[in-house]
Amino acid sequence: MDSIASTIDHQKKEEIRIRFLKVDTSNVADVLDNLGYPNQGLAAEFSPFPATADRLAGWAYTIRGQMTPFPLGGDPEKMMACQGISPGEVTVWSGDGEGICYFGELIAIGMKERGCVGSLVDGGIRDVRWIGQHEFPVFARYRTPIQSIGRWKVNAWQTPVFLRGATTSLVKIEPGDFILGDEDGVLTIPAAIVEQVLEEAERLTSIEVSIRAELSAGMTLAEALKKFGHV
Incomplete structure (x- = not known):
């Protein structure tokens, strides 16, 4: 069955992706x-590599593997x-896989050449x-010099x-769901609610921008919370 994301044209999907880069996890x-989706956050071990890596935002293309000895x-x-x-x-x-890498520089180059973000x-x-x-x-659980070839x-x-x-313990990710990662961690957003989540996140972001501006202008936190409410 096709995912919700597959029914959106590429231009619209890219517009959504760019907008997500401007909101915080x-x-x-x-x-x-x-919205009733309390378990969409990934484990705290997921970190950006290198630490200075840009935000992660894009549609999920899933790959699965397992530890399998082979030549x-x-x-x-x-x-x-x-x-x-x-x-x-x-x-x-x-x-x-534990203790081994799933990919390194060369595969990353190949993925980027195909438009992977x-x-x-x-x-x-x-x-x-x-x-x-x-x-x-890249957001990963760990780094290691050990290759997957022959192992995973x-x-x-x-x-x-x-x-x-x-x-x-586990979060399900379907092909076409949306992945968002920043300094605070990583979330997965079900494809069916991506646009709804984005619009509401943009609204909250706008309120936070206003609060920061008011605080910088001298408003107290109590005054800001009274004016804008909890965000």
Whole structure:
């Protein structure tokens, strides 16, 4: 079955993505709570690599793998999976790998060439310095020099995946859901409510901008809260 995101044309999807880059995950998380989606946050271990990486915002392209001993020489399924990536997408890597990287600089370059705008990795990455120089934002659980070849193998892509959660053990991510990450952490937004969440997050952001301006002009916090309410 096609996702909600697949019914939106590319221009509209890119417009939504760019708008999300201007709102904070904190506001989006509050909106999700109010809409009855309290468990969309990912585990605190997910961090930007390098630490100076840009925000992560894009439509989920999912990739799944598992620890599987196999001969050295490459992982053709991983290469096949990456061939399907479209502009504006974030690759979401899931699986049971521990201590090994799911990809490094060269695959990051290949993904960026296809229009990929970043990666979310429930596992490890390597070549952190070089990935940073390519301005390719990655949020992952850890970094490691140990390659996946011979140890961890891709077995599916564009299928629902589960990543470690903040308030629940696992968070389900469907292809076409929206991924947003910044200094505070990472969220996944179900495709069916992406536009609703964005509009409300933009409203909250506008209120916060006004509050900061009033505080800078001398208004006390109590006065600001009385005028604008809790945000």
